[in-house]
Amino acid sequence: MRRPACRRPAGARRCGLGASALVEVEVPALNADGGEAGVTQLLDGGPVPTALFCVNDLTALGAMRTLRAHGLRIPDDMAVVGYDDVNFASMLTTPLTSVRQPTHRLGEVAADLLLRGAGPDGAPAQHVEFQPELVVRASSGGAPAPAAGAVSPPAR
Numbered sequence: 001m002r003r004p005a006c007r008r009p010a011g012a013r014r015c016g017l018g019a020s021a022l023v024e025v026e027v028p029a030l031n032a033d034g035g036e037a038g039v040t041q042l043l044d045g046g047p048v049p050t051a052l053f054c055v056n057d058l059t060a061l062g063a064m065r066t067l068r069a070h071g072l073r074i075p076d077d078m079a080v081v082g083y084d085d086v087n088f089a090s091m092l093t094t095p096l097t098s099v100r101q102p103t104h105r106l107g108e109v110a111a112d113l114l115l116r117g118a119g120p121d122g123a124p125a126q127h128v129e130f131q132p133e134l135v136v137r138a139s140s141g142g143a144p145a146p147a148a149g150a151v152s153p154p155a156r
Contacts, residue, residue, distance in 0.1 A: 023049065027059055035062025043070055050078060051140075057082035057089050057098055064094065064139070075141040085135050095137035102130050 012022050025042050027034035035054060039062070042049070054060035060082030064074055072078050074094045082089060085100035109128055116123035136142030 035059030
């Protein structure tokens with residue numbers, strides 16, 4: 001099902017886009033097969049976008065496989081960004097740009113909040129925010145992919 005990303009119009013406006021520039025595609029599963037299905041829907045449903053932001057890196061992996069199967073080049077024809085920055089993201093044929101969450105810090109703070117709330121007096125609810133990090137790689141047209149067989153220079 002294709003539908004406008006109606007929860008994101010303010011973000012689109014901040015980037016100088018109209019809300020209609022964003023299309024949200026529901027995927028049947030949050031894995032590579034879901035990413036393949038979502039991109040197939042997108043490619044069969046009208047104008048092809050220039051970029052994808054995937055719900056996680058696994059759906060991005062499936063999306064990238066489907067884009068290539070349709071003869072589209074990443075990022076030349078369509079840029080792809082994932083979310084989670086899983087360990088394989090940098091190892092793909094076209095390394096995946098991804099949003100990294102501070103997972104270790106998230107776990108520390110969650111455990112601390114749970115332990116403080118488990119005491120006899122309990123702790124008041126807290127709102128905690130974390131800053132994600134955009135890890136730019138070749139899939140978004142950012143950092144170039146290393147050439148095949150390229151060797152990095154030794155660290156100095």
